[in-house]
Amino acid sequence: MSMAFMFSLGGFLLLGAIGMPISLAAFASSIAYLFMTGQDVGLVAEQSLNGLFNSYVLLAVPLFILAANFMNAGTISDRLLNFCVAIVGRLRGGLAHVNVLASLIFSGMSGSAIADAAGIGRVIIDLMCRDNRYPPGYAAALTAASSVIGPIIPPSIPMILYALISDTSIGYLFLGGIVPGLLLALVLMILNAITARRRNFARDEAVPLRDIPKLTMRAFPALMLPVILLYGIYGGVTTPTEAAAVAAVYALILSVVFYRSLSWKDFYKLVLDAARSTSVVGLIIASALVLNYLVASENVPAMVAGQLAGLEMSPVVFLLGVNVLVLLLGCLFDATTLLLIVVPLFLPAAKMLGIDLVHFGVVITVNIMIGLVTPPYGVVLFVLNGVTGIPLRDIIREIWPFIFVLLLALLMMTLIPSIVLWLPRMFGYAG
Numbered sequence: 001m002s003m004a005f006m007f008s009l010g011g012f013l014l015l016g017a018i019g020m021p022i023s024l025a026a027f028a029s030s031i032a033y034l035f036m037t038g039q040d041v042g043l044v045a046e047q048s049l050n051g052l053f054n055s056y057v058l059l060a061v062p063l064f065i066l067a068a069n070f071m072n073a074g075t076i077s078d079r080l081l082n083f084c085v086a087i088v089g090r091l092r093g094g095l096a097h098v099n100v101l102a103s104l105i106f107s108g109m110s111g112s113a114i115a116d117a118a119g120i121g122r123v124i125i126d127l128m129c130r131d132n133r134y135p136p137g138y139a140a141a142l143t144a145a146s147s148v149i150g151p152i153i154p155p156s157i158p159m160i161l162y163a164l165i166s167d168t169s170i171g172y173l174f175l176g177g178i179v180p181g182l183l184l185a186l187v188l189m190i191l192n193a194i195t196a197r198r199r200n201f202a203r204d205e206a207v208p209l210r211d212i213p214k215l216t217m218r219a220f221p222a223l224m225l226p227v228i229l230l231y232g233i234y235g236g237v238t239t240p241t242e243a244a245a246v247a248a249v250y251a252l253i254l255s256v257v258f259y260r261s262l263s264w265k266d267f268y269k270l271v272l273d274a275a276r277s278t279s280v281v282g283l284i285i286a287s288a289l290v291l292n293y294l295v296a297s298e299n300v301p302a303m304v305a306g307q308l309a310g311l312e313m314s315p316v317v318f319l320l321g322v323n324v325l326v327l328l329l330g331c332l333f334d335a336t337t338l339l340l341i342v343v344p345l346f347l348p349a350a351k352m353l354g355i356d357l358v359h360f361g362v363v364i365t366v367n368i369m370i371g372l373v374t375p376p377y378g379v380v381l382f383v384l385n386g387v388t389g390i391p392l393r394d395i396i397r398e399i400w401p402f403i404f405v406l407l408l409a410l411l412m413m414t415l416i417p418s419i420v421l422w423l424p425r426m427f428g429y430a431g
Contacts, residue, residue, distance in 0.1 A: 008033035026287035048286035062278035063244035069270040070251035083219035093196025103146035137394030145402035153181035288340030330371015
């Protein structure tokens, strides 16, 4: 690697460390590299625009964000939450189980851990803390841990970004995330059941069985969104991007026509919020495309693959090593940065070692999502602290058992590829 590249890389890390937005740090370091190597600085704009305009799949990102915003508006969240309470609220630690089940259902709508935590998560925390039924730190920690499920169950914005850099099928990536997402929910509910018994959490008031059909029917139209989404993609009716558009339109019709919970004023706010969220993601993607051009110019991925080949590393050891590295980086950087800048460095080595890229993508996505809830810089922890006012130290004290079981599930996915690949293979995946 040249001195210009090393200087630019050091500048990127330094600027990110002192608090500059990652996208601006990437642009600044890229411009410095082009200056030092005598290349046209206009390559920054060229690489950014070409990468964005030629990636049809990126259209799915704002559409899924918009669909999630419509679904979180008005009474839809309340209907789904009441449905979850009816199903698992009668168990010991029932509201905590509702927390996990709600994240599992909402994951089929948002595709974002932060949206899950800040949206439905905040509502459930208020319910759990009412009348001192659960310690606030425990409620927030469980909400943070369950929000990890959001980007694993389809739709998943991180998986869309992974498909962009790896040229992997989004449809098979989405399928590969379903069983791991269910596994994450299972280990969290098992831990919660053990904790509820050990700490003697009170039983919540059970919803009468005669009310369950009524609550189910009230939530049924909203529950159909993931079904429509998955049928569209795997039934061959739509591409993932077209399915995102269908999801957004369906969520809008549901909010306006069926539930009548969305005014024009709300519509404007939700569209504006989706545009803001998309612009943030788009800026990071644009800067990462330029940075990846620099990395490709220096032939860094091939160098990394060559070094790993010289070590004669087995696929399992490679996956475990990448897991550890990404977990550590996930405590410091956001998911988009890791997916677009760090993960491409390991793709050539993964291919060389014969690792299935769908399996690799799902494992990496789970890994990065766990980083979002891992102290000291887990961004979801800060989001929950900001929206609920629960002290960060209380959340961190309670989060560690949840991180342990999430890591245990990640280890199972890493060592047993069929957990990820079973469902894609059922739908014809040959990997």
